[in-house]
Amino acid sequence: MRILIAPDKFAGTLTAAEAAAAIADGWRRARPEAETVALPLADGGPGFIDVLEAAVPGAERRTALSCGPLGRTVHADYLRVGGTAYIESAAACGLHLLAPAERDPSRTTTYGLGLIIAHAVETGARRVVVGLGGSATNDAGAGMLTALGYTCRDLAGEALPYGGAALASCTSIDGDPRTRGVEFVAASDVDSPLLGPHGATYMFGPQKGAGEADLPVLEAALGNFAEVAERDLGPAGASSWPGAGAAGGLGLALFLLGGRRESGARLTCEAVGLDEAIAAADLVVTGEGSFDGQSLRGKLAAEVADGARAHGKPCLVLAGRSDLGEHPRLAGVHSVADLVGGVEAAMRAPREGLAALAESVAGEWK
Missing domain, CATH: 3.90.1510.10 (Glycerate kinase, domain 2)
Structure with a gap:
């Protein structure tokens, strides 16, 4: 499988590039045969x-x-x-x-x-x-x-x-x-x-x-x-x-x-060629530090999810924390905080926690 990893920053802990690298590392631990493609994104803020x-x-x-x-x-x-x-x-x-x-x-x-x-x-x-x-x-x-x-x-x-x-x-x-x-x-x-x-x-x-x-x-x-x-x-x-x-x-x-x-998210996604990258992928993974209902109202996660949907590709969200367990526009929503036992634990070791989450999700993904 070709996995497109296109996250935003995890504010206060990881840059978008660091988050993409952590997800890729964790995914490959569970699925070494998978091809991971990192495409860090931004919405106009830091990064x-x-x-x-x-x-x-x-x-x-x-x-x-x-x-x-x-x-x-x-x-x-x-x-x-x-x-x-x-x-x-x-x-x-x-x-x-x-x-x-x-x-x-x-x-x-x-x-x-x-x-x-x-x-x-x-x-x-x-x-x-x-x-x-x-x-x-x-x-x-x-x-x-x-x-x-x-x-x-x-x-x-x-x-x-x-x-x-x-x-x-x-x-x-x-x-x-x-x-x-x-x-x-x-x-x-x-x-x-x-x-x-x-x-x-x-x-x-x-x-x-x-x-x-x-x-x-x-x-x-x-x-x-x-x-x-x-x-x-x-x-x-x-x-x-x-x-x-x-x-x-x-x-x-x-x-x-x-x-x-x-839209800062749309401007960035167009500049980096997100649409073409989604078209070439089998699965799309995005993420951000805090994911909630607002995230899918014009923010970067919405741009990625809508792009994946337009191409008929499943889209997963890996977040630091999340108020959403599932959403009809997404194939799944997962959080580091749920995996490691809370937001404080997730903040203490953000890269390790995100990589572990990616490994866990990849191991279950079919």
């Missing part, structure tokens, strides 16, 4: 450019001097493929750049992402695809816009300090952005608007360090900024568009620059 670099001919990695969510210097990699630059927002705004005690979306900024974009534009990029995911910010991309040449001002005409809380004082935005007519794409599978119970603050703020008392303050600040930004930059209503709330509101900032949203 986005690694996946593309490994799969896209002519991809060239470049480095920009930038800064992290609290202003510390970082050397951020991005990818160039012809005139297109692929950038991970997490390279400058990621949670992984902060210690847990430093996480505070009232202070963190997306300014560093703007520096990476400026570097790409100044070196000739005509299209910029920004993968949104894993951010530590909730500033609606105001920091990014500042790095690109806009100035967000308070009532006295002074430039705002960085961070989500400062947006409450924004009364105007002006400037001349250094984008040179570049086409922007927000690569994200988050369809949240900027505001509301399913928006940037209430859905994602707590994982970025926002306490319960911080949430209404940050929400009001985002609401004020959105009103000013739509008035001064347009288009009207952009804050309510699906994806405006992605990565702490970075989706909105890219819309203000004339950008559009595309």
Whole structure:
């Protein structure tokens, strides 16, 4: 049998490439005669450019001097493929750049992402695809816009300090952005608007360090900024568009620059040739760290499952943990946590646990 192994990252434990290798190792232990083909995938979050670099001919990695969510210097990699630059927002705004005690979306900024974009534009990029995911910010991309040449001002005409809380004082935005007519794409599978119970603050703020008392303050600040930004930059209503709330509101900032949203999972799957790989396989195996009902609503697992279904190929999910025991679109759902006795045990040895799960499933698969 030819087994296509096409997982996403297992957030916080394994990259997509590491997860694919672990599954392949475990599968071969049970079925040494099987041919395993690894095709790591990404949805726009951390690992986005690694996946593309490994799969896209002519991809060239470049480095920009930038800064992290609290202003510390970082050397951020991005990818160039012809005139297109692929950038991970997490390279400058990621949670992984902060210690847990430093996480505070009232202070963190997306300014560093703007520096990476400026570097790409100044070196000739005509299209910029920004993968949104894993951010530590909730500033609606105001920091990014500042790095690109806009100035967000308070009532006295002074430039705002960085961070989500400062947006409450924004009364105007002006400037001349250094984008040179570049086409922007927000690569994200988050369809949240900027505001509301399913928006940037209430859905994602707590994982970025926002306490319960911080949430209404940050929400009001985002609401004020959105009103000013739509008035001064347009288009009207952009804050309510699906994806405006992605990565702490970075989706909105890219819309203000004339950008559009595309599915990060679909974009990656098309770039790496997933459809052709499925057609050549007998069985498809995908996976992610936490698999639940949301995973099959436009996320990467859904792209893989739908592709397998279109070709009449069975699709299995191997996850770190799962709330689903089975699903009609899948041939099976299995989790490391169920195998090793809980989530904590699965997190302690993720690679070994995933390989053991793959070995167990392969031994039973007919």
